[in-house]
Amino acid sequence: MGELIDAFAVALKAGLGFQAVFLALLAIGINVQFGYTGLLNFGQIAFAMLGGYGIAISVSQWGLPFWVGVVVGLLAAVVLALLLGLPTLRLRADYLAIATIAAAEGLRLLFRSVSATPVTNGTRGLSGFNAEFVALAPWDTARRYGILGTQWSGAELWVTAVGWLLVALASLLIWLLVRSPWGRVVKSIREDEDAVRALGKNVYVYKMQALVLGGVLGAFGGMVYALGTASANPDQYQNANTFLAYAALILGGAARVLGPVIGSMLMYFIIQFADTGLRTLIGNGVIPEGLLSATDVAQIRFVLIGLGLMLLLVFRPQGIFGDRREVMLDAR
Amino acid sequence: MPADQTPGQPAAGGAHAASLDPAATGGAPRLLARAALRDVAWEVGVPKPDPAIVVDGVTRSFGGLTAVSVDHLEVQRGGITGLIGPNGAGKTTLFNLLTGFDQPNTGTWSFDGRPLGKLAPHQVARLGVVRTFQLTKALSRLTVLQNMLLGAQGQKGESFWRALVPGTWRAQERANTEKAMELLGRFKLDRKKDDFAGTLSGGQRKLLEMARALMSDPKVVMLDEPMAGVNPALTQSLLGHVKDLREEGMTVVFVEHDMDVVRDISDWVVVMAAGKVIAEGPPQSISQNQAVVDAYLGAHHDAPLTIEEEDRVLAEAEAAIAREQHAEGDVIGSETRREENR
Incomplete structure (x- = not known):
């Protein structure tokens, strides 16, 4: 029993840690694009990678200050959004989906390629770029701190605190936007583009704004992740993260301000709890070794997540915060 | 039926001046x-005394099919113009072209003398030409009131940065809401204002779409089959609303299949078939127009034929076959003989 409480504490830390912040910022971005505007961005991780590498390359390779790195990362994300949006946003939704998924995979392969090694340091990645950021912490980052039975290093705590502040600011921004006439226009675009065009709105511009905003939020997520892990490696930015963020968004409830935030916390909590819990149960023989070995746990936890999502979609398709009436409406 | 009518005669000029100021003249x-x-x-392409929309030489083809080929068409300002024609006549394609939703192969058209040819749909709408759709486009997961508010033009809060400062758009939003509620009241949807538009019935969606279009204070309203799939009781109220648009000085163009509706509300009817305008005139002229009757019903529409007529048609056909046989030799001849023996 004590071990399960330990597992719970570990899971709680995961649900509050910078990984959850990373996922939450990705999911908030996707919420703007998919939840409100109806754009299918299947390459959100590419924006995160540009954010993380924006800092990493600027600081480690070019010797620029941390803040310049942040600006570089954000600009790179804006440029990527414009490049992806310009040709595809006039077309049907599927084209953006194809372009983004290809861009995410292509950029990762480019960053880890030999020819890019002088800049990105290839598969070994970059590190040692977060000193300036950690030094900003108002507390002693060399100490360890205990919160609610979980142990945090000072630097980790600082990244996490800044991360949640970013999540709060992003949520406030989204809240302000979606209750404004701007939000009404993008939600209408999700419902029917042509109707919005016929009422004199430049649909293309709104879609572009949503794509850029979502991409910038994703870049912030990537920065938090790079600072949290103190390294930037192309293979940290696998596109599976995009789909994990979609799952978190659907779990929390799409087109709700807090949906992606709560969804991401819960998602990491469940993944970590399943992981540690199963290992504990295998370790003390509750689950026989023949049925499930400790090496299978990493895969099994995602099976459990998948099962959970299926049950969610059957019994609560609107997610945690969604409005069932709204979700059940025929989208025409 | 004076065929030598030219625009600018005293009567027509007077109508023009007055139609610009509908408030002063009431009903x-x-x-x-x-x-x-x-x-x-009553001629195809005839000039109108005060045209709001002028179409010149517009063609649009999809592959080998010419969907629209209109040489000249003028739409009278302040009137209700009905656009009719059999299925596939190109009515909706013409609508799409006029509102920027589709680009023509050739041709120009203008609204109030301003060319519309190169404009995107939203630019056309901003000039005051707003349309509705054949398949109603209610925005399902927005409430009825939100649907209405979307229609308002020049909203400050629709810009990204100003949206973040509610103070810049609140007053305008309140004014728009008032206007929306007034319109919803007129269309008897005010009690539904907080319902999702997706929960409305088909007829109510048509009403909502029309009301939403009116939120933009349009000069020209283009309605694509406003009565399709609407029950007869609601049709009457929709008809009333369409007439009201004219009373408010708007120009209305609508596509409709129901001839009773067309006769009831149109001031002028334009008939299309196979992409071309085949007839124009006041509603009462159309049912007598031979080209229209032929386009809709085919040449021999007075079914059923009497026995004598049937014999006569048969004899004519046989004579024609015989002539062809004579002219084109045996292959076709044997075919047709087999047909006859059956």
Whole structure:
């Protein structure tokens, strides 16, 4: 029993840690694009990678200050959004989906390629770029701190605190936007583009704004992740993260301000709890070794997540915060 | 039926001046539009006394099919123009072209003298030409009131940065909401204002779409089959609303299949078939127009034929076959003989 409480504490830390912040910022971005505007961005991780590498390359390779790195990362994300949006946003939704998924995979392969090694340091990645950021912490980052039975290093705590502040600011921004006439226009675009065009709105511009905003939020997520892990490696930015963020968004409830935030916390909590819990149960023989070995746990936890999502979609398709009436409406 | 009508005659000029100021004349626009069109010839491409929309040489083809090929068409300002024609006549394609939703292969058209040819749909809408769709486009997961508010033009809060400062758009939003509620009241949807538009019935969606279009204070309203799939009781109220648009000085163009509706509300009817305008005129002229009757019903529409007529048609056909046989030799001849023996 004590071990399960330990597992719970570990899971709680995961649900509050910078990984959850990373996922939450990705999911908030996707919420703007998919939840409100109806754009299918299947390459959100590419924006995160540009954010993380924006800092990493600027600081480690070019010797620029941390803040310049942040600006570089954000600009790179804006440029990527414009490049992806310009040709595809006039077309049907599927084209953006194809372009983004290809861009995410292509950029990762480019960053880890030999020819890019002088800049990105290839598969070994970059590190040692977060000193300036950690030094900003108002507390002693060399100490360890205990919160609610979980142990945090000072630097980790600082990244996490800044991360949640970013999540709060992003949520406030989204809240302000979606209750404004701007939000009404993008939600209408999700419902029917042509109707919005016929009422004199430049649909293309709104879609572009949503794509850029979502991409910038994703870049912030990537920065938090790079600072949290103190390294930037192309293979940290696998596109599976995009789909994990979609799952978190659907779990929390799409087109709700807090949906992606709560969804991401819960998602990491469940993944970590399943992981540690199963290992504990295998370790003390509750689950026989023949049925499930400790090496299978990493895969099994995602099976459990998948099962959970299926049950969610059957019994609560609107997610945690969604409005069932709204979700059940025929989208025409 | 004076065929030598030219724009700018005293009567027509008077109608023009008055139709620009409908408020001053009260219920008169209907009569004015009719009066202005009374002396116009019943000819395809005839000039109107005061055209709001002028179409010139517009063609649009999809592959080998020419969907629209209109040489010249003028739409009278302040009147209700009905656009009719059999399925596939190109009515909706013409609508799409006029509102920027589709680009033509050739041709130009203008609204109030401003060319519309190169404009995107939203630019056309901003000029005051707003349309509805054949398949109603209610925005399902927005409430009825939100649907209405979307229609308002020049909203400050629709810009990204100003949206973040509610103070810049609150007052405008309140004014728009008031206007929306007034319109919803007129269309008897005010009690539904907080319902999702997706929960409305088909007819209510048509009403909502029309009301939403009116939120933009349009000059020209283009309605694509406003009565399709609407029950007869609601049709009457929709008809009333369409007439009201004219009373308020708007120009209405609508596509409709129900001839009773067309006869009831149109000041002028344009008939299309196979992409071309085949007839124009006041509603009562259309049912007598041979080209229209043929386009809709085929040449031999007075079914059923009497026995004598049937014999005569048969004899004519046989004679024709015999002639062809004579001219084109045995292959076709043997075919047709087999047909006859059956």
